[in-house]
Amino acid sequence: MNQRSPGRHFLQIPGPTDVPGRVLRAISEPPIDHRGPAFADLSRSVLTGLKRVFKTSGPVIVFPASGTGAWEAALVNTLSPGDSVVMARTGWFATLWSEMAIRLGLNPIVLETDWRRGADPEAIEATLRADKTHQIRAVCVVHNETSTGSVSPVASIRAAIDAAGHPALLFVDTISSLASIDYRHDAWGVDVTIAGSQKGLMLPPGLSFNAVSPRALEASRSAKLPRSYWDWRPMLEANAGFYFPFTPATNLLRGLQEALGMIEEEGLPNVFARHDRHAAATRAAAEAWGQSGALELQCQVPKDYSSSLTAVRLAEGHSADELRALILRRFNMSLGNGLGILKDRVFRVGHLGDFNDLSLIGALSGVEMGLKLARIPCGKGGVDAAMEVLTEAAVAQEQA
Ligand SMILES: Cc1ncc(COP(=O)(O)O)c(C=O)c1O
Numbered sequence: 001m002n003q004r005s006p007g008r009h010f011l012q013i014p015g016p017t018d019v020p021g022r023v024l025r026a027i028s029e030p031p032i033d034h035r036g037p038a039f040a041d042l043s044r045s046v047l048t049g050l051k052r053v054f055k056t057s058g059p060v061i062v063f064p065a066s067g068t069g070a071w072e073a074a075l076v077n078t079l080s081p082g083d084s085v086v087m088a089r090t091g092w093f094a095t096l097w098s099e100m101a102i103r104l105g106l107n108p109i110v111l112e113t114d115w116r117r118g119a120d121p122e123a124i125e126a127t128l129r130a131d132k133t134h135q136i137r138a139v140c141v142v143h144n145e146t147s148t149g150s151v152s153p154v155a156s157i158r159a160a161i162d163a164a165g166h167p168a169l170l171f172v173d174t175i176s177s178l179a180s181i182d183y184r185h186d187a188w189g190v191d192v193t194i195a196g197s198q199k200g201l202m203l204p205p206g207l208s209f210n211a212v213s214p215r216a217l218e219a220s221r222s223a224k225l226p227r228s229y230w231d232w233r234p235m236l237e238a239n240a241g242f243y244f245p246f247t248p249a250t251n252l253l254r255g256l257q258e259a260l261g262m263i264e265e266e267g268l269p270n271v272f273a274r275h276d277r278h279a280a281a282t283r284a285a286a287e288a289w290g291q292s293g294a295l296e297l298q299c300q301v302p303k304d305y306s307s308s309l310t311a312v313r314l315a316e317g318h319s320a321d322e323l324r325a326l327i328l329r330r331f332n333m334s335l336g337n338g339l340g341i342l343k344d345r346v347f348r349v350g351h352l353g354d355f356n357d358l359s360l361i362g363a364l365s366g367v368e369m370g371l372k373l374a375r376i377p378c379g380k381g382g383v384d385a386a387m388e389v390l391t392e393a394a395v396a397q398e399q400a
Contacts, residue, residue, distance in 0.1 A: 009051040010333035011076060014146050014176055014309035015199035017353030019255075023202055026258035031245050036252050040242040045251050047239060049260035053201075053268070054211040056185040061210045061235050064249040067175040067196030070208035071097050072104070073230040074171050074192040075138075078216055081105040081226035083137040086127055086168070086207055088119030092147035092339035095139060097173065104225060115341065118145070118152035118304040119123065121160035128164035137219075138169040138191075144177035145215075147339040149348065150299040151181060151313035163334045169216060175199060180208075180275045180308040180352040181262055191216040197252065200308065202259045202354045206252050262354075275307040277393050278351040278360050281386035282310040285364045289371060291379030294318060298346050308352035309336065312367075313345055322349045327370035333363060349390045357390045 011018055019027075031037050037057075048114065050060040063069050084107045087098040091144065092115075110122050110266050119141050124356030128136060139161060141152050154172055159169055169191040178193075185193045197207035212232065220232055234245040263271060277325040283297065283305065290296050295318075298311035314320050321344045324335045336348030349367065351360055364386050371378040 007332065008365055010331070010359075010366060011385070012350050013198035013334050014348055014352060015334040016205055017199055017202060017350065018355070019204055020202055020259075020354045021261065022262065023255045023258045027204070029251070029254060031182070031250050032254075034248055035243065038379075039248075039250065042250075042253055042257060043239070043242040043244070043248070046257050046260065046389075047242065049257070049264070050209065050211075051265065053260065054195070054209075055186045055187065056193075056211045058186070058214065059212055059236055059239065061212060061229070061232055061239070062248070062253070063208050063210075063235075064206060065208045066205055066253070067173075067194065067208050068100075070194040070196065070210050071100055071173065071383065072196050072225075073208075073210050073232070075101060075106065076223070076225040076227040076230050077210075077232045078169060078219040078223050079104075079106060079137055079162065080129070080222075082107060084109055084131075084135045086111060086124060086136055086139045086259045088124065088139075088141050088152065089113060090117070090119055090142055090148065090150060090152060091115045091145035092342070093145060093173065094140075094142045095340060096372055097142070102141075108125075115145075115148050116150065116299060117301040118150045119157060121153060121156040124157055128161060128166035128168060130261075131166065135165055135251070136166070136168050140170055140171045142173040143183065144174070144181055144306050144308055146176040146309060146336075146348075147311070147342060148298050148346075149306040149309050150304045151177070151306050154183070154190065155188045169219060176308050176352065179268070179271060180388040181306070182272050185211045185213075188251070189213075191219075197256065200352055201256065202262070203252060203255050206249055207256065224359075232298035275352060276356075277390065278355065278357075279305060279307040279310060281360060281389040282349055282351055282364065284385040284389045285291040285368070285382035286310060288380065288382040288385040289368065289378045292377035294377040295371075298342070299349050309348050309350045311342070311346045311348045313342075314347075314376065318374075321369055322345050323347060323374045323376065326374050328367055330373060331366040331370065333366040335367070357394070361387060361390070
């Protein structure tokens with residue numbers, strides 16, 4: 001193969017995702033004075049626009065940080081040393097979050113899963129009912145587990161907490177679901193929503209978010225975990241005048257303003273429908289390939305299928321990492337790797353962010369050719385099956 005890879009790189013990891021030209025151009029504008037009036041205008045538009053994406057009337061706090069920073073901010077602002085937190089271990093990211101909780105001096109009560117489904121509201125309810133003295137202060141759930149392609153039912157988890165009559169707060173990680181999969185901070189009774197910039201919001205990595213409920217704000221007044229950079233209070237005070245207590249990531253915020261505009265132009269319901277359609281097409285392809293018995297979906301529960309990525313699991317004896325390396329070398333496409341116990345077992349196809357039907361077909365063609373090249377037994381017609389799903393959706397839309 002030549003050293004140079006002509007044509008565009010296919011970045012099919014489940015985030016960071018492709019950044020649209022409009023957003024890149026906005027980011028490349030000269031930095032502005034973060035204490036001047038132009039910044040206040042930018043900040044007002046971004047902080048207001050974010051509320052519409054999180055579906056909240058409360059504040060959304062923006063930290064210059066990766067998503068991990070927003071996990072930490074949620075915990076340290078609301079909890080005290082030794083507090084118990086229920087954590088549904090649905091995959092690698094839920095595991096990392098529970099490890100962070102231990103490092104912060106919290107006591108995670110981990111509800112295990114087989115990493116092939118979302119969190120179980122009944123298990124959460126039973127754990128809360130058994131906690132008669134209300135030692136548990138929070139329930140932490142990853143909405144879309146990026147390592148497995150499984151979604152947890154947030155509204156049912158809130159209903160389970162309420163059914164148990166338990167006062168625990170509900171924290172939800174939407175790092176790979178916000179602006180890709182339907183999500184409602186207020187309507188689903190979430191206390192802190194955690195998100196990041198580099199996936200559905202179509203930005204580079206570098207911004208993270210906490211949407212905060214009145215109950216979470218109340219909890220922050222008595223929470224005793226040490227915090228400084230992550231403290232919500234100085235941030236909210238400065239944000240009241242549309243400024244920040246430290247230098248904000250001005251250029252990323254300008255990119256965010258552009259990205260929020262693009263999401264509004266498309267309309268959030270259409271954004272979700274597009275992600276649903278691409279996920280359905282990808283599963284149709286995977287199902288056809290899987291007729292050989294050599295591969296299957298990692299998520300085993302249809303109601304939990306993710307619309308932002310699909311994790312495909314290879315049978316024993318096949319290496320997902322070798323397949324990914326071959327596809328990168330030969331077709332200039334990056335696929336997501338297997339994480340934690342799924343290392344070398346799965347490859348993940350990201351279909352989120354600024355993405356369309358033909359890009360998806362290109363990506364799935366790369367996977368299908370890669371499977372053949374790697375001599376992994378592969379059922380026929382995967383890409384055809386995906387095209388069928390997309391064509392049917394297009395016909396329905398044209399007729400509407
Ligand atoms: C669901 C989820 N949670 C947390 C993280 C960690 O976020 P970051 O790598 O931006 O710190 C990721 C990253 O991919 C993720 O997908």
